[in-house]
Amino acid sequence: MAPNRTDRTYTLQEGCRYGSASTAQRFGDQRPIRGLMLLQDTQLIETLAHFNRERIPERTVHAGAVGAWGELEVTHDNSDLTSAAFLNGKGKTSKVLWRLSITGPRPGHYETTRDVRGWAMKIFTEEGNQDFVFNSIPTFFIRDPIKFPSMNRSHKVHPSKNAVDPNMFWDFHVNNQEGIHALMMLFSNRGIPANVRQLNGYSGHTYKLTRADSYVYVKIHFLTDLGAKGLRLTEAKRLGGERPSLHTVDMHEHIAQGKFPTWTMYAQVMTAEQAATYRWNIFDMTKVWPHKDFPLRPMARLTLNKNPENYFSDIEQAAFSPSTMVPGIAPSLDPMLQARMFAYPDAARYRVGVNYQQLPCNRPVSHVYAPYERDGAMRYMTNYGSDPSYVNSALVPVQFESEIGASGYSIGHDEVMVGRVAGYASEVTDDDFVQARAMWDVLGCHSGEQEDFVDNVVDSLLGVVASLQKGAIEMFARVDPALAKAIASALGYK
Numbered sequence: 001m002a003p004n005r006t007d008r009t010y011t012l013q014e015g016c017r018y019g020s021a022s023t024a025q026r027f028g029d030q031r032p033i034r035g036l037m038l039l040q041d042t043q044l045i046e047t048l049a050h051f052n053r054e055r056i057p058e059r060t061v062h063a064g065a066v067g068a069w070g071e072l073e074v075t076h077d078n079s080d081l082t083s084a085a086f087l088n089g090k091g092k093t094s095k096v097l098w099r100l101s102i103t104g105p106r107p108g109h110y111e112t113t114r115d116v117r118g119w120a121m122k123i124f125t126e127e128g129n130q131d132f133v134f135n136s137i138p139t140f141f142i143r144d145p146i147k148f149p150s151m152n153r154s155h156k157v158h159p160s161k162n163a164v165d166p167n168m169f170w171d172f173h174v175n176n177q178e179g180i181h182a183l184m185m186l187f188s189n190r191g192i193p194a195n196v197r198q199l200n201g202y203s204g205h206t207y208k209l210t211r212a213d214s215y216v217y218v219k220i221h222f223l224t225d226l227g228a229k230g231l232r233l234t235e236a237k238r239l240g241g242e243r244p245s246l247h248t249v250d251m252h253e254h255i256a257q258g259k260f261p262t263w264t265m266y267a268q269v270m271t272a273e274q275a276a277t278y279r280w281n282i283f284d285m286t287k288v289w290p291h292k293d294f295p296l297r298p299m300a301r302l303t304l305n306k307n308p309e310n311y312f313s314d315i316e317q318a319a320f321s322p323s324t325m326v327p328g329i330a331p332s333l334d335p336m337l338q339a340r341m342f343a344y345p346d347a348a349r350y351r352v353g354v355n356y357q358q359l360p361c362n363r364p365v366s367h368v369y370a371p372y373e374r375d376g377a378m379r380y381m382t383n384y385g386s387d388p389s390y391v392n393s394a395l396v397p398v399q400f401e402s403e404i405g406a407s408g409y410s411i412g413h414d415e416v417m418v419g420r421v422a423g424y425a426s427e428v429t430d431d432d433f434v435q436a437r438a439m440w441d442v443l444g445c446h447s448g449e450q451e452d453f454v455d456n457v458v459d460s461l462l463g464v465v466a467s468l469q470k471g472a473i474e475m476f477a478r479v480d481p482a483l484a485k486a487i488a489s490a491l492g493y494k
Protein backbone atom coordinates (compact mmCIF):
# COMPACT_ATOMS: atom_id res chain seq x y z
CA MET A 1 0.00 0.00 0.00
CA ALA A 2 1.31 3.51 -0.79
CA PRO A 3 2.41 5.34 2.36
CA ASN A 4 -0.08 7.86 3.66
CA ARG A 5 2.02 11.00 4.01
CA THR A 6 -0.62 12.89 6.00
CA ASP A 7 -0.83 10.31 8.81
CA ARG A 8 2.48 10.59 10.60
CA THR A 9 1.67 8.18 13.42
CA TYR A 10 4.93 6.34 13.98
CA THR A 11 5.18 2.59 13.39
CA LEU A 12 7.94 0.07 12.81
CA GLN A 13 8.53 -1.08 9.21
CA GLU A 14 6.00 -3.91 9.58
CA GLY A 15 3.34 -1.39 10.53
CA CYS A 16 3.24 -2.02 14.29
CA ARG A 17 2.85 1.13 16.37
CA TYR A 18 5.67 1.84 18.80
CA GLY A 19 5.93 4.16 21.78
CA SER A 20 8.96 6.23 20.94
CA ALA A 21 11.64 6.30 18.26
CA SER A 22 14.33 7.46 20.65
CA THR A 23 14.24 4.79 23.35
CA ALA A 24 15.92 1.41 23.51
CA GLN A 25 15.26 -1.56 25.74
CA ARG A 26 17.79 -2.62 28.30
CA PHE A 27 17.94 -5.01 31.19
CA GLY A 28 18.17 -3.16 34.48
CA ASP A 29 16.36 0.09 35.20
CA GLN A 30 18.95 1.78 37.39
CA ARG A 31 19.96 5.37 36.81
CA PRO A 32 22.68 6.28 35.97
CA ILE A 33 22.78 3.48 33.40
CA ARG A 34 24.00 0.06 34.46
CA GLY A 35 22.53 -2.72 32.28
CA LEU A 36 22.60 -4.63 29.01
CA MET A 37 20.84 -3.89 25.71
CA LEU A 38 18.37 -6.57 24.63
CA LEU A 39 18.23 -8.66 21.47
CA GLN A 40 14.45 -8.50 21.67
CA ASP A 41 14.51 -4.76 20.92
CA THR A 42 13.26 -4.91 17.33
CA GLN A 43 13.23 -1.15 16.96
CA LEU A 44 16.89 -0.75 17.90
CA ILE A 45 18.05 -3.66 15.76
CA GLU A 46 15.92 -2.62 12.78
CA THR A 47 17.15 0.97 12.99
CA LEU A 48 20.85 0.06 13.17
CA ALA A 49 20.64 -2.71 10.59
CA HIS A 50 18.80 -0.55 8.08
CA PHE A 51 21.32 2.26 8.50
CA ASN A 52 24.10 -0.19 7.63
CA ARG A 53 22.37 -0.91 4.35
CA GLU A 54 21.18 2.49 3.24
CA ARG A 55 23.75 2.98 0.46
CA ILE A 56 23.52 1.41 -2.97
CA PRO A 57 26.64 1.19 -5.14
CA GLU A 58 27.57 4.59 -6.48
CA ARG A 59 27.68 5.04 -10.27
CA THR A 60 31.28 4.36 -11.37
CA VAL A 61 31.10 7.56 -13.40
CA HIS A 62 28.66 10.48 -13.18
CA ALA A 63 28.03 9.78 -9.48
CA GLY A 64 27.37 13.34 -8.30
CA ALA A 65 24.32 15.02 -9.79
CA VAL A 66 21.42 17.41 -9.62
CA GLY A 67 18.01 16.25 -10.83
CA ALA A 68 14.55 17.57 -11.61
CA TRP A 69 11.24 16.68 -13.21
CA GLY A 70 9.83 18.48 -16.20
CA GLU A 71 8.16 18.16 -19.56
CA LEU A 72 9.03 18.05 -23.23
CA GLU A 73 6.65 19.94 -25.53
CA VAL A 74 6.59 19.50 -29.30
CA THR A 75 6.94 22.93 -30.90
CA HIS A 76 7.36 22.02 -34.57
CA ASP A 77 6.10 19.55 -37.14
CA ASN A 78 8.57 16.67 -37.03
CA SER A 79 6.45 14.16 -38.92
CA ASP A 80 8.77 14.11 -41.94
CA LEU A 81 11.60 12.90 -39.65
CA THR A 82 10.16 10.42 -37.18
CA SER A 83 7.10 8.40 -36.31
CA ALA A 84 7.86 8.66 -32.58
CA ALA A 85 4.56 9.70 -30.98
CA PHE A 86 6.16 11.94 -28.36
CA LEU A 87 7.72 14.07 -31.12
CA ASN A 88 4.56 14.38 -33.17
CA GLY A 89 1.70 16.85 -32.84
CA LYS A 90 2.49 20.45 -31.96
CA GLY A 91 1.71 21.16 -28.32
CA LYS A 92 2.02 17.53 -27.27
CA THR A 93 3.77 17.16 -23.89
CA SER A 94 5.49 14.22 -22.18
CA LYS A 95 6.73 13.93 -18.61
CA VAL A 96 10.52 14.03 -18.19
CA LEU A 97 13.01 13.04 -15.49
CA TRP A 98 16.34 14.88 -15.88
CA ARG A 99 19.70 14.22 -14.21
CA LEU A 100 22.74 16.43 -14.72
CA SER A 101 25.98 14.94 -13.44
CA ILE A 102 29.67 15.64 -13.05
CA THR A 103 31.59 12.77 -14.67
CA GLY A 104 34.76 12.13 -12.69
CA PRO A 105 34.52 13.24 -9.06
CA ARG A 106 32.71 11.48 -6.27
CA PRO A 107 29.44 13.00 -4.96
CA GLY A 108 30.01 15.98 -2.71
CA HIS A 109 32.92 17.33 -4.76
CA TYR A 110 32.76 21.10 -5.31
CA GLU A 111 30.63 21.74 -8.36
CA THR A 112 32.50 24.51 -10.17
CA THR A 113 35.11 22.01 -11.27
CA ARG A 114 36.36 21.52 -14.83
CA ASP A 115 34.67 18.42 -16.17
CA VAL A 116 32.27 17.25 -18.85
CA ARG A 117 28.72 17.16 -17.52
CA GLY A 118 26.43 14.22 -18.20
CA TRP A 119 22.96 15.11 -19.41
CA ALA A 120 20.41 12.33 -18.89
CA MET A 121 16.69 12.48 -19.64
CA LYS A 122 13.97 9.90 -19.36
CA ILE A 123 10.92 10.82 -21.43
CA PHE A 124 7.79 8.94 -20.37
CA THR A 125 5.85 8.37 -23.61
CA GLU A 126 2.79 6.34 -24.57
CA GLU A 127 5.09 4.09 -26.61
CA GLY A 128 7.44 3.37 -23.70
CA ASN A 129 10.38 5.26 -22.24
CA GLN A 130 12.81 7.21 -24.38
CA ASP A 131 16.14 8.00 -22.72
CA PHE A 132 18.59 10.62 -23.95
CA VAL A 133 21.97 10.06 -22.29
CA PHE A 134 24.02 12.96 -23.55
CA ASN A 135 26.93 15.18 -22.54
CA SER A 136 27.51 18.91 -22.16
CA ILE A 137 29.99 18.90 -25.05
CA PRO A 138 29.22 17.67 -28.58
CA THR A 139 32.32 15.48 -29.02
CA PHE A 140 34.07 12.89 -26.86
CA PHE A 141 37.61 12.02 -25.75
CA ILE A 142 37.67 8.59 -27.39
CA ARG A 143 36.00 6.72 -30.24
CA ASP A 144 36.98 3.15 -29.27
CA PRO A 145 34.71 1.91 -26.48
CA ILE A 146 37.38 -0.39 -25.03
CA LYS A 147 39.21 2.76 -23.87
CA PHE A 148 36.30 4.08 -21.79
CA PRO A 149 37.29 2.58 -18.40
CA SER A 150 40.94 3.64 -18.92
CA MET A 151 40.02 7.17 -19.85
CA ASN A 152 37.78 7.57 -16.84
CA ARG A 153 40.30 6.14 -14.41
CA SER A 154 42.87 8.63 -15.67
CA HIS A 155 40.44 11.44 -14.75
CA LYS A 156 39.76 10.00 -11.31
CA VAL A 157 41.96 9.40 -8.28
CA HIS A 158 45.42 7.87 -8.35
CA PRO A 159 45.35 4.23 -7.16
CA SER A 160 47.79 4.77 -4.30
CA LYS A 161 47.49 8.50 -3.54
CA ASN A 162 43.68 8.38 -3.63
CA ALA A 163 43.75 11.93 -4.99
CA VAL A 164 43.19 13.37 -8.46
CA ASP A 165 46.49 13.29 -10.32
CA PRO A 166 47.00 15.53 -13.38
CA ASN A 167 49.89 13.24 -14.42
CA MET A 168 47.41 10.46 -15.11
CA PHE A 169 45.07 12.82 -16.92
CA TRP A 170 47.78 14.12 -19.28
CA ASP A 171 49.42 10.71 -19.62
CA PHE A 172 46.17 9.39 -21.04
CA HIS A 173 45.45 12.32 -23.35
CA VAL A 174 48.98 12.82 -24.67
CA ASN A 175 49.00 9.16 -25.63
CA ASN A 176 45.42 9.02 -26.98
CA GLN A 177 45.29 12.20 -29.01
CA GLU A 178 42.02 11.47 -30.80
CA GLY A 179 40.44 13.36 -27.88
CA ILE A 180 42.05 16.69 -28.80
CA HIS A 181 38.79 18.27 -29.98
CA ALA A 182 37.04 17.37 -26.72
CA LEU A 183 40.05 18.68 -24.77
CA MET A 184 39.71 22.01 -26.58
CA MET A 185 36.13 22.19 -25.34
CA LEU A 186 36.98 21.08 -21.83
CA PHE A 187 39.71 23.69 -21.38
CA SER A 188 37.70 26.56 -22.83
CA ASN A 189 35.71 28.56 -20.29
CA ARG A 190 32.68 26.39 -21.19
CA GLY A 191 34.47 23.54 -19.38
CA ILE A 192 33.22 24.95 -16.06
CA PRO A 193 29.52 25.86 -16.25
CA ALA A 194 28.36 28.93 -14.33
CA ASN A 195 25.22 26.99 -13.43
CA VAL A 196 23.38 24.02 -14.89
CA ARG A 197 20.45 26.08 -16.16
CA GLN A 198 22.80 27.68 -18.68
CA LEU A 199 24.30 24.50 -20.01
CA ASN A 200 23.69 22.68 -23.30
CA GLY A 201 23.17 18.95 -23.84
CA TYR A 202 24.43 17.14 -26.96
CA SER A 203 23.85 13.62 -28.23
CA GLY A 204 27.44 13.48 -29.49
CA HIS A 205 26.62 10.27 -31.31
CA THR A 206 24.78 10.08 -34.58
CA TYR A 207 21.33 8.53 -34.10
CA LYS A 208 18.66 7.69 -36.63
CA LEU A 209 15.15 9.11 -36.72
CA THR A 210 12.91 6.66 -38.50
CA ARG A 211 9.51 6.40 -40.13
CA ALA A 212 7.85 3.29 -41.57
CA ASP A 213 9.71 3.57 -44.86
CA SER A 214 12.56 6.03 -44.33
CA TYR A 215 15.24 7.23 -41.98
CA VAL A 216 17.62 10.15 -41.53
CA TYR A 217 20.77 10.52 -39.46
CA VAL A 218 20.65 13.13 -36.69
CA LYS A 219 22.71 14.70 -33.98
CA ILE A 220 20.48 16.07 -31.25
CA HIS A 221 21.14 19.24 -29.30
CA PHE A 222 19.39 20.75 -26.28
CA LEU A 223 20.43 24.40 -26.20
CA THR A 224 19.65 26.48 -23.14
CA ASP A 225 17.22 29.32 -23.82
CA LEU A 226 19.10 31.36 -21.20
CA GLY A 227 22.35 31.35 -23.21
CA ALA A 228 25.25 29.08 -22.30
CA LYS A 229 27.56 30.51 -19.66
CA GLY A 230 30.89 29.28 -18.36
CA LEU A 231 33.22 30.49 -15.62
CA ARG A 232 36.73 31.86 -15.68
CA LEU A 233 39.24 29.85 -13.67
CA THR A 234 39.77 32.25 -10.75
CA GLU A 235 36.04 32.74 -10.25
CA ALA A 236 35.42 28.99 -10.42
CA LYS A 237 38.09 28.30 -7.80
CA ARG A 238 36.69 30.98 -5.48
CA LEU A 239 33.14 29.65 -5.80
CA GLY A 240 34.39 26.09 -5.34
CA GLY A 241 35.65 27.03 -1.91
CA GLU A 242 32.86 29.35 -0.87
CA ARG A 243 29.82 27.59 -2.37
CA PRO A 244 30.71 23.96 -3.12
CA SER A 245 27.09 22.96 -3.89
CA LEU A 246 26.39 26.06 -5.97
CA HIS A 247 24.89 24.30 -9.00
CA THR A 248 22.56 22.07 -7.01
CA VAL A 249 21.33 24.88 -4.79
CA ASP A 250 20.91 27.30 -7.72
CA MET A 251 18.79 24.82 -9.66
CA HIS A 252 16.69 23.89 -6.67
CA GLU A 253 16.02 27.52 -5.75
CA HIS A 254 15.07 28.55 -9.28
CA ILE A 255 12.56 25.74 -9.60
CA ALA A 256 11.19 26.35 -6.10
CA GLN A 257 10.66 30.01 -7.02
CA GLY A 258 8.87 29.13 -10.26
CA LYS A 259 11.72 30.37 -12.44
CA PHE A 260 11.73 27.30 -14.66
CA PRO A 261 14.72 26.83 -16.99
CA THR A 262 13.98 25.87 -20.59
CA TRP A 263 15.94 24.38 -23.48
CA THR A 264 15.17 24.08 -27.19
CA MET A 265 15.65 20.64 -28.72
CA TYR A 266 17.21 20.78 -32.18
CA ALA A 267 18.33 18.18 -34.70
CA GLN A 268 21.01 18.37 -37.33
CA VAL A 269 19.61 16.21 -40.11
CA MET A 270 21.60 14.25 -42.71
CA THR A 271 20.43 11.75 -45.31
CA ALA A 272 22.23 8.45 -45.93
CA GLU A 273 23.32 9.78 -49.33
CA GLN A 274 24.86 12.86 -47.73
CA ALA A 275 26.55 10.69 -45.11
CA ALA A 276 28.17 8.50 -47.76
CA THR A 277 30.21 11.39 -49.16
CA TYR A 278 30.48 13.67 -46.13
CA ARG A 279 33.89 15.04 -45.19
CA TRP A 280 33.64 13.46 -41.73
CA ASN A 281 32.87 9.93 -40.59
CA ILE A 282 29.51 10.37 -38.91
CA PHE A 283 30.15 7.35 -36.64
CA ASP A 284 33.23 8.96 -35.11
CA MET A 285 32.05 10.94 -32.12
CA THR A 286 35.25 12.96 -31.86
CA LYS A 287 33.85 15.02 -34.75
CA VAL A 288 31.00 17.51 -35.04
CA TRP A 289 28.94 18.39 -38.09
CA PRO A 290 29.56 22.11 -38.55
CA HIS A 291 26.28 24.06 -38.45
CA LYS A 292 27.04 25.63 -41.83
CA ASP A 293 26.89 22.11 -43.33
CA PHE A 294 23.91 20.91 -41.31
CA PRO A 295 21.90 23.69 -39.65
CA LEU A 296 19.96 23.25 -36.42
CA ARG A 297 16.32 22.39 -36.90
CA PRO A 298 14.07 23.12 -33.88
CA MET A 299 11.79 20.30 -32.70
CA ALA A 300 10.65 20.70 -29.10
CA ARG A 301 11.08 22.56 -25.81
CA LEU A 302 12.20 21.12 -22.48
CA THR A 303 11.04 22.81 -19.27
CA LEU A 304 12.16 21.72 -15.81
CA ASN A 305 9.46 22.62 -13.34
CA LYS A 306 9.53 20.32 -10.30
CA ASN A 307 12.18 19.50 -7.77
CA PRO A 308 12.56 15.86 -6.72
CA GLU A 309 10.39 15.00 -3.77
CA ASN A 310 13.21 12.84 -2.49
CA TYR A 311 16.67 12.78 -4.06
CA PHE A 312 17.42 9.13 -3.40
CA SER A 313 14.12 7.75 -4.64
CA ASP A 314 13.78 10.05 -7.66
CA ILE A 315 17.36 10.63 -8.82
CA GLU A 316 19.81 8.17 -7.23
CA GLN A 317 17.66 5.21 -8.20
CA ALA A 318 17.00 6.54 -11.70
CA ALA A 319 18.60 4.47 -14.44
CA PHE A 320 19.11 5.87 -17.92
CA SER A 321 20.36 4.02 -20.98
CA PRO A 322 21.01 4.83 -24.64
CA SER A 323 19.37 1.47 -25.37
CA THR A 324 16.02 2.70 -24.05
CA MET A 325 14.40 3.78 -27.31
CA VAL A 326 10.91 4.08 -28.67
CA PRO A 327 9.96 3.20 -32.26
CA GLY A 328 10.92 6.19 -34.42
CA ILE A 329 14.42 6.52 -32.95
CA ALA A 330 17.24 4.10 -33.71
CA PRO A 331 20.92 3.62 -32.95
CA SER A 332 23.56 4.25 -35.60
CA LEU A 333 26.67 2.19 -36.28
CA ASP A 334 28.80 4.33 -33.93
CA PRO A 335 30.80 1.68 -31.99
CA MET A 336 30.71 3.78 -28.84
CA LEU A 337 26.93 3.90 -28.96
CA GLN A 338 26.70 0.17 -29.60
CA ALA A 339 28.89 -0.50 -26.54
CA ARG A 340 26.94 1.93 -24.38
CA MET A 341 23.72 0.11 -25.19
CA PHE A 342 25.12 -2.84 -23.28
CA ALA A 343 26.85 -0.92 -20.46
CA TYR A 344 24.00 1.04 -18.90
CA PRO A 345 21.33 -1.61 -18.24
CA ASP A 346 24.16 -3.84 -17.03
CA ALA A 347 25.26 -1.12 -14.60
CA ALA A 348 21.68 -0.59 -13.42
CA ARG A 349 21.14 -4.30 -12.70
CA TYR A 350 24.22 -4.22 -10.50
CA ARG A 351 23.69 -0.81 -8.93
CA VAL A 352 19.94 -0.75 -8.34
CA GLY A 353 18.91 -4.37 -8.87
CA VAL A 354 17.53 -6.59 -11.56
CA ASN A 355 14.02 -5.16 -11.26
CA TYR A 356 15.09 -1.50 -11.43
CA GLN A 357 12.56 -0.74 -14.17
CA GLN A 358 9.72 -1.24 -11.68
CA LEU A 359 10.71 1.66 -9.44
CA PRO A 360 8.48 4.72 -9.73
CA CYS A 361 11.30 6.90 -11.13
CA ASN A 362 11.95 4.44 -13.96
CA ARG A 363 8.57 2.82 -14.54
CA PRO A 364 7.01 3.55 -17.95
CA VAL A 365 3.62 5.26 -18.04
CA SER A 366 2.73 3.04 -21.00
CA HIS A 367 1.51 -0.55 -20.95
CA VAL A 368 4.25 -3.05 -19.97
CA TYR A 369 3.95 -6.80 -20.53
CA ALA A 370 7.29 -8.64 -20.38
CA PRO A 371 6.39 -12.01 -18.83
CA TYR A 372 9.64 -13.69 -19.95
CA GLU A 373 11.61 -11.65 -17.42
CA ARG A 374 10.39 -12.91 -14.05
CA ASP A 375 11.21 -13.03 -10.37
CA GLY A 376 14.54 -11.64 -9.10
CA ALA A 377 15.27 -9.54 -6.04
CA MET A 378 12.65 -7.02 -4.98
CA ARG A 379 10.07 -8.11 -7.53
CA TYR A 380 6.73 -6.62 -6.68
CA MET A 381 3.34 -6.09 -8.25
CA THR A 382 1.88 -9.34 -9.51
CA ASN A 383 4.94 -10.70 -11.36
CA TYR A 384 2.51 -11.70 -14.17
CA GLY A 385 0.65 -14.04 -11.86
CA SER A 386 0.05 -17.42 -13.47
CA ASP A 387 0.77 -16.27 -17.04
CA PRO A 388 3.21 -18.58 -18.84
CA SER A 389 6.85 -17.72 -18.21
CA TYR A 390 7.89 -19.40 -21.48
CA VAL A 391 7.42 -18.36 -25.10
CA ASN A 392 4.87 -19.67 -27.64
CA SER A 393 2.23 -20.80 -25.19
CA ALA A 394 -0.94 -21.98 -26.88
CA LEU A 395 -2.75 -22.01 -23.55
CA VAL A 396 -2.35 -18.27 -22.98
CA PRO A 397 -1.49 -16.64 -26.32
CA VAL A 398 0.32 -13.30 -26.30
CA GLN A 399 -0.20 -10.58 -28.93
CA PHE A 400 2.92 -9.48 -30.80
CA GLU A 401 3.42 -6.57 -33.14
CA SER A 402 4.73 -8.78 -35.92
CA GLU A 403 5.73 -12.37 -36.50
CA ILE A 404 9.44 -11.88 -36.91
CA GLY A 405 11.81 -9.10 -36.02
CA ALA A 406 12.14 -6.58 -33.31
CA SER A 407 10.81 -3.15 -32.53
CA GLY A 408 10.89 -0.41 -35.14
CA TYR A 409 14.32 0.76 -34.16
CA SER A 410 16.35 -2.25 -35.11
CA ILE A 411 15.28 -2.49 -38.72
CA GLY A 412 18.42 -2.66 -40.84
CA HIS A 413 17.21 -0.10 -43.38
CA ASP A 414 19.60 -0.14 -46.34
CA GLU A 415 22.78 -0.64 -44.32
CA VAL A 416 24.38 -3.79 -45.67
CA MET A 417 27.36 -5.06 -43.72
CA VAL A 418 29.80 -7.55 -45.16
CA GLY A 419 33.18 -8.54 -43.79
CA ARG A 420 35.06 -10.86 -41.55
CA VAL A 421 36.03 -10.70 -37.91
CA ALA A 422 39.08 -8.47 -37.52
CA GLY A 423 40.98 -6.67 -34.78
CA TYR A 424 40.56 -2.91 -34.87
CA ALA A 425 41.84 0.15 -33.08
CA SER A 426 41.43 3.61 -34.53
CA GLU A 427 44.53 5.60 -35.45
CA VAL A 428 45.20 9.26 -34.83
CA THR A 429 45.93 11.31 -37.95
CA ASP A 430 46.32 15.00 -38.80
CA ASP A 431 42.62 14.99 -39.66
CA ASP A 432 41.85 14.69 -35.95
CA PHE A 433 43.31 18.15 -35.42
CA VAL A 434 41.33 19.98 -38.11
CA GLN A 435 38.18 20.60 -36.04
CA ALA A 436 40.28 21.32 -32.93
CA ARG A 437 42.09 24.03 -34.92
CA ALA A 438 38.76 25.47 -36.07
CA MET A 439 37.68 25.67 -32.44
CA TRP A 440 40.89 27.48 -31.53
CA ASP A 441 40.07 30.00 -34.28
CA VAL A 442 36.53 30.42 -32.92
CA LEU A 443 37.96 31.16 -29.47
CA GLY A 444 40.05 33.84 -31.17
CA CYS A 445 36.87 35.64 -32.26
CA HIS A 446 35.96 36.32 -28.61
CA SER A 447 38.11 38.71 -26.66
CA GLY A 448 40.29 37.01 -24.05
CA GLU A 449 39.07 33.46 -24.76
CA GLN A 450 42.34 32.20 -26.25
CA GLU A 451 44.30 33.69 -23.34
CA ASP A 452 41.91 32.07 -20.85
CA PHE A 453 42.29 28.74 -22.67
CA VAL A 454 46.07 28.89 -22.27
CA ASP A 455 45.70 29.79 -18.57
CA ASN A 456 43.29 26.89 -18.05
CA VAL A 457 45.63 24.36 -19.66
CA VAL A 458 48.68 25.72 -17.86
CA ASP A 459 46.88 25.56 -14.50
CA SER A 460 46.30 21.85 -15.10
CA LEU A 461 49.82 21.17 -16.42
CA LEU A 462 51.62 22.85 -13.51
CA GLY A 463 53.02 20.10 -11.33
CA VAL A 464 52.93 17.53 -14.13
CA VAL A 465 56.22 15.77 -14.93
CA ALA A 466 58.31 17.50 -17.61
CA SER A 467 57.99 14.67 -20.14
CA LEU A 468 54.20 14.99 -20.13
CA GLN A 469 54.30 18.78 -20.17
CA LYS A 470 56.42 18.52 -23.31
CA GLY A 471 54.12 15.85 -24.75
CA ALA A 472 51.13 18.13 -24.20
CA ILE A 473 52.92 21.08 -25.79
CA GLU A 474 53.71 18.95 -28.85
CA MET A 475 50.09 17.82 -29.01
CA PHE A 476 48.80 21.41 -28.89
CA ALA A 477 51.37 22.35 -31.56
CA ARG A 478 49.42 20.09 -33.92
CA VAL A 479 46.40 22.33 -33.22
CA ASP A 480 48.27 25.62 -33.62
CA PRO A 481 51.96 26.46 -33.14
CA ALA A 482 51.08 29.79 -31.46
CA LEU A 483 48.94 27.96 -28.89
CA ALA A 484 51.79 25.56 -28.09
CA LYS A 485 54.24 28.46 -27.82
CA ALA A 486 51.99 30.31 -25.38
CA ILE A 487 51.62 27.20 -23.18
CA ALA A 488 55.36 26.46 -23.32
CA SER A 489 56.34 29.97 -22.37
CA ALA A 490 53.83 30.09 -19.47
CA LEU A 491 55.37 26.84 -18.19
CA GLY A 492 58.86 28.35 -18.41
CA TYR A 493 60.11 26.59 -21.53
CA LYS A 494 62.07 28.60 -24.11
Ligand code: HEM
Pocket residue numbers: 058059060061062065099100101117118119120133134135140144145146148202203204205318319320336339340343344347348351
Ligand atom coordinates in the same frame (compact mmCIF):
# COMPACT_ATOMS: atom_id res chain seq x y z
C1 HEM B 1 31.92 3.33 -24.44
C2 HEM B 1 31.63 4.47 -23.86
C3 HEM B 1 30.86 4.59 -22.59
C4 HEM B 1 30.57 3.67 -21.62
C5 HEM B 1 30.98 2.20 -21.57
C6 HEM B 1 29.80 4.33 -20.60
C7 HEM B 1 29.34 3.75 -19.44
C8 HEM B 1 28.66 4.40 -18.43
C9 HEM B 1 28.26 3.81 -17.20
C10 HEM B 1 28.54 2.37 -16.78
C11 HEM B 1 27.59 4.74 -16.49
C12 HEM B 1 26.97 4.57 -15.11
C13 HEM B 1 25.55 4.12 -15.26
C14 HEM B 1 24.87 3.76 -13.95
O1 HEM B 1 25.54 3.31 -13.02
O2 HEM B 1 23.63 3.88 -13.89
C15 HEM B 1 27.56 5.93 -17.29
C16 HEM B 1 26.92 7.09 -16.94
C17 HEM B 1 26.68 8.12 -17.82
N1 HEM B 1 27.21 8.27 -19.09
FE1 HEM B 1 28.41 6.97 -20.02
N2 HEM B 1 29.60 5.64 -20.97
C18 HEM B 1 30.23 5.84 -22.17
C19 HEM B 1 30.28 7.02 -22.89
C20 HEM B 1 29.42 8.07 -22.69
C21 HEM B 1 29.14 9.11 -23.66
C22 HEM B 1 29.79 9.22 -25.03
C23 HEM B 1 28.19 9.92 -23.11
C24 HEM B 1 27.50 11.12 -23.69
C25 HEM B 1 27.37 11.36 -24.99
C26 HEM B 1 27.88 9.40 -21.79
C27 HEM B 1 26.97 9.93 -20.91
C28 HEM B 1 26.70 9.41 -19.66
C29 HEM B 1 25.78 10.02 -18.72
C30 HEM B 1 24.95 11.28 -18.95
C31 HEM B 1 25.77 9.22 -17.58
C32 HEM B 1 24.97 9.43 -16.31
C33 HEM B 1 23.62 8.76 -16.45
C34 HEM B 1 22.79 9.00 -15.22
O3 HEM B 1 22.51 10.18 -14.95
O4 HEM B 1 22.44 8.03 -14.56
N3 HEM B 1 28.64 8.28 -21.57
N4 HEM B 1 28.24 5.71 -18.46
